[in-house]
Amino acid sequence: MTVDRSVRDAAHSVDGEAAVRGGTDTHADTAIPSRPDRAGTSRSDTDGAGTARSTRPGTPGLGTTRIGDRATDTARSTALGASLARIDAAQDRFTLTASASGPDWIRCSDLLDDPQHLTAWWARTTQWLQDTYGEAPGRTALAYVMSWYLRIPAYAGAALLFHERRVPSLRPDDLAVRLATDGRPSPEAIAVLGKGFACLPFDPACADPQTSVAADERELAAILRGRYTGHAARFVRTYRRAGRIGTHTLWSAATDALDDCLWWAGRDCGDEGAGVADATLVLDAPFAPLTSPSTLGTDDDGWARRRQSCCFTHLLPGRDECAGCPRLRRRTPERQPWDRNHEAPNCEDRHRGD
Template identity: 55%
Template sequence: MNVSRSKRAPASGLAASLARVATLQSRADLRREAPAGWLRCSDLLDDPAGFDRWRKELDGWLRPRFGEAPERTTASYVMSWYLHVPAYLGALLMHHERRVPTLRPAELAFSLGDDRPHPEGMALGGDDFYCLPSDPGCDLPGATAVADEHALAAALRTRYIAHAAQFIRVYSAVGPFGKRTLWAAATDALDNSLWWAGKQGGDEGAGVADAALVLANRYAPLTSASTLETHEGADGHREWTRRRESCCFSYLLPGEAECEACPRIRRRR
C-alpha cells in the first residue's frame, strides 16, 4: 500500500489535501491561490486567442533550438500541456488522498515556465470534492461521499471528461486536430498522471493500480483503457511503460525521430 494512503487523512478540506500532495511530487509548483499573471483555465476557454498566444510563445522557444516549429508540433504540445493540468491535479488527489476535486475550469489555473512555456505551476481553488465514507472530512460542507473506490474512480473520470470536453470543443475550432486526436491526448494525460502520481510518491505499482481502476475499460469519449504494461528493459529487468494514444509530433522537428511509444510506429507494425 502507498505509504501516503496507509493512514486516514486528517479531517480537513481540499486546501490541506493540496498542501500534503505538494510535498509528494516534483512536477509542478502547486498553489491554492493563483498569483497575478497565471492563466486561468476558464479564461483560456472563454478567449481561445489565448491558445494562439501560447503557441506563438512556444514557436519562439522552439525555433532557436531546431530552426523551425511546425504547426502540428506546437499545437500538440499546447494540447497535451493544457490537458495535463486537470489530469495531474485530479490524479494526485485521487492517488494520495482518495479525494477528487471538481476540476471546474474556473477553479484551475497555471503558470508557464520562464525557460520553457509549459505549465510550471498549478493552482486549485474551490472547496468541493468527492471522497469515501471513511474519509474523516466527509461531513465537511464541500464534501460528497461516494459508495466505494469504484465510485470515486468514476467521479474522477466524470469530472475530468467534463473539463476535457470544454477544452476539446474550443481547441478543435482553433487547432489543426480533430476530436479523435484530442480525446486520445486527453486519455494519455489521465493515464500518465495516475502512473506518475504513484511513481513520484514512491509506489509505482500503486499508481499503475489506480490507472487500472480509473481506466479499467474504454470509457467513451476517452479512446482506450489504461495502456500501462511491463516490458523487459536493457538490463533484463521488467519495467512499466505505456502505449501512447496520441502523437506529440516531435518527429517533425529537424533531427528528431518518432518516440518509442509513438502510435504511428504501432500502426505500421
C-alpha cells in the same frame, strides 16, 4: 520518495476534523518530509522531466493577471488546501496549491473562453521551438500545447486521488495554471480553486457540506473520470476550432494525459505500482469519448504504456518518432512499441533519472 499511507490517514484525521469545525489547518504538525527549497531552481529547456519552475516576470498576453488575493494560510485552512500542501511536498512535477494569488496565473476557463490566450501560448511555444531547433513546425507547437493543457486537470485529479482519495472539482472555472516564464512554456504550477471534493466514507471531512461521499473506490474513480472527461470535452470543442486538430486526435491525447498522470502520481513519489493500480481503476475499460482503457503493462524493463496520440516531435529537424508513437504501430503492426517515459512533449526523449 515513498508514500507513507499512515501519514496520509493521520493527516486526514486532523485537517478533516478541522475543516468540518471550520477550524484552522494543522498540517504543519504532520510528519511529511519537506521539499528542498525551489527558489531559483530550473531545469534544462530540453530536459523531458517535468517542467521548469521559474520566478521571472510573466509574458504579456498570457497569465499576467492576478486571480484573487486569497492568502496561502487561508487556502491551507480548508481540508482540500491541506491535501494540496501535502501533495506539493511529496512530488516535484508541479507546484500544487489552493491559491492563485500573485501574478502570472490564468484560469483554465479564461484560456478556453478567449482564443487570444491560446494564440499567445502557441506563439511562445513556436518561438521556443525555433530558438531550440531552428524550426518550429506548426503541428508540433499545437500538439505540445494540447498535451500540456490536458495535464492540468489530469494531474490535479490524479494526484488528489492517489495521495488523499479525494476528487476535486475539475471544472475550468475551478482550475488555474501558471506557465514557466523562461524557456519551455509548459505548466509549472496548478491551483485547485474549488473548496469541495468527493471522498470516501471514512474520510473525516465527509461530514462537511461541501463534500460528496462516494460509496467506494470504484465510485470515486468514476467521479474522477467523469469530471476529467467533462473538462476535456470543453477543451476539445475549443481546440478543434482554434487549433485545427481532429476530434479523435484530441480525445486520444486526453486519454493519454489521464493514463499518464495516474501512473505518474505514484511514480513521482516512489510508489509506481500504486499509480498503475489507480490507472487501471479509473480506466479499467473503454469509456467513450476516451479512446481506450489504460494501456499500462510490463516488459523486461518494467512498467510502460502504449500511447494513443502523436506529439509530432518527429517533425523537428533530425528527430524520429518517440518509442511508443502510434505512428510506429500503424507502420509496423507486428511491433507493439512501449512508451516507457513519455514526458513530452519533451523534445529529447530522455528518461527521468528518478
